[in-house]
Amino acid sequence: MKRTALFPGSFDPITRGHESVIIRSLPLFDHIIIGIGDNTEKRSMFSIDQRLEWIRETFAAYPAISVEVYTGLTVDFCRSVGAQYILRGLRTSADFEFERSIGQINRKLHPDTETLFLLSLPEYTALNSSIVRDIIRHGGDPDSFVPEALKGKLHHNLSHEKK
Ligand code: ADP
Numbered sequence: 136m137k138r139t140a141l142f143p144g145s146f147d148p149i150t151r152g153h154e155s156v157i158i159r160s161l162p163l164f165d166h167i168i169i170g171i172g173d174n175t176e177k178r179s180m181f182s183i184d185q186r187l188e189w190i191r192e193t194f195a196a197y198p199a200i201s202v203e204v205y206t207g208l209t210v211d212f213c214r215s216v217g218a219q220y221i222l223r224g225l226r227t228s229a230d231f232e233f234e235r236s237i238g239q240i241n242r243k244l245h246p247d248t249e250t251l252f253l254l255s256l257p258e259y260t261a262l263n264s265s266i267v268r269d270i271i272r273h274g275g276d277p278d279s280f281v282p283e284a285l286k287g288k289l290h291h292n293l294s295h296e297k298k
Contacts, residue, residue: 138163140220140251143170143209146186147179148289149193150267152259154282156224160253161199168216169194169202172209180268192284210245221250226260 142157146169157167169190173183183204194200205212213221221241223234238250262280270277271289278286
């Protein structure tokens, strides 16, 4: 049976932390679907189309990685795409507490879906999309925190920010 994992998140924007977890987990799965959750309650800096394009560019060389946008419950999306696993990254104990409740509830909702965690690399423990957004907002250079494909592009896209 084909092992398919969903890596869900906002990816606003994708960072080297996300990229590292996804690439390190490649040997574990036949297919990894990066799922951009389209959460209308969450304000985003970058449009869904822009986030999708950057993720596609980041993983263009990896045929086992694809990207999709979804709405609704993550477990329902897993079912619809045939993903048996949800993949998440763990940076801190706060991540763990947050992820534990979501993982346990998701399993209750859909017992066939297992959540698997990969520890972040130490150099990425402090990194998250919100820090990258702050750097951009205040005119700093975010390039060392994002995948190669995004370098030099982030500051050009502030017009996408939702008001
Ligand atoms: P969410 O909107 O669910 O917070 P994110 O886009 O921030 O999603 O992150 C998606 C997944 O990537 C989560 O499992 C998160 O823990 C993981 N992640 C984010 N940043 C890092 C990092 N620097 N190192 C490892 N995992 C990370």
